[in-house]
Amino acid sequence: AQTVTQSQPEMSVQEAETVTLSCTYDTSESDYYLFWYKQPPSRQMILVIRQEAYKQQNATENRFSVNFQKAAKSFSLKISDSQLGDAAMYFCAYLGNFNKFYFGSGTKLNVKP
């Protein structure tokens, strides 16, 4: 079975600084997708970034980038130039052949002004 592990329950970053959130996963599938979702207090799960496992190039979306290490089954999220609006719960998620998500337990990100 697929599992997703986020080992940092909570992290803090100063506004305008950079922070990295960690995620590891376990799977025997060769084709899959990895995601980072943001969940603010409003509860809406917002897609931050997506990575296809077959792509070697790390995905980037403006201030958000990932470090995808397929052999190590590692998928970290880097947030550059952190903003107050980045404060939220961040979930790492795996989507494989069975078309259902496996989520990590989340990392609460605090952004200090």
Place this chain on the structure above:
Amino acid sequence: DTGVSQNPRHKITKRGQNVTFRCDPISEHNRLYWYRQTLGQGPEFLTYFQNEAQLEKSRLLSDRFSAERPKGSFSTLEIQRTEQGDSAMYLCASSLVPGGTNYGYTFGSGTRLTVV
């Protein structure tokens, strides 16, 4: 299209009562999913539909839970004889899966259930 809509946003019910939640997916999406999220945890898969057919149910979905998606449009999730352990947020998501390729989900804002 305004995305995936869930109603109600909050539901407080007494233990033993039945509750029903509704999810309206993005209109062209053929797949609809239900997840449950307890406090401090990530969402866990409950069940999903391809059009009107319920294709998979998690072991988390006890016989007190039933989900339907009549005509492949909106979906309802009913919990009978609620228990305090059912208190959670119930998330709905939809996606378009043409030819087996999933282009990713859109989530609703969830229904938060509190059983007292």
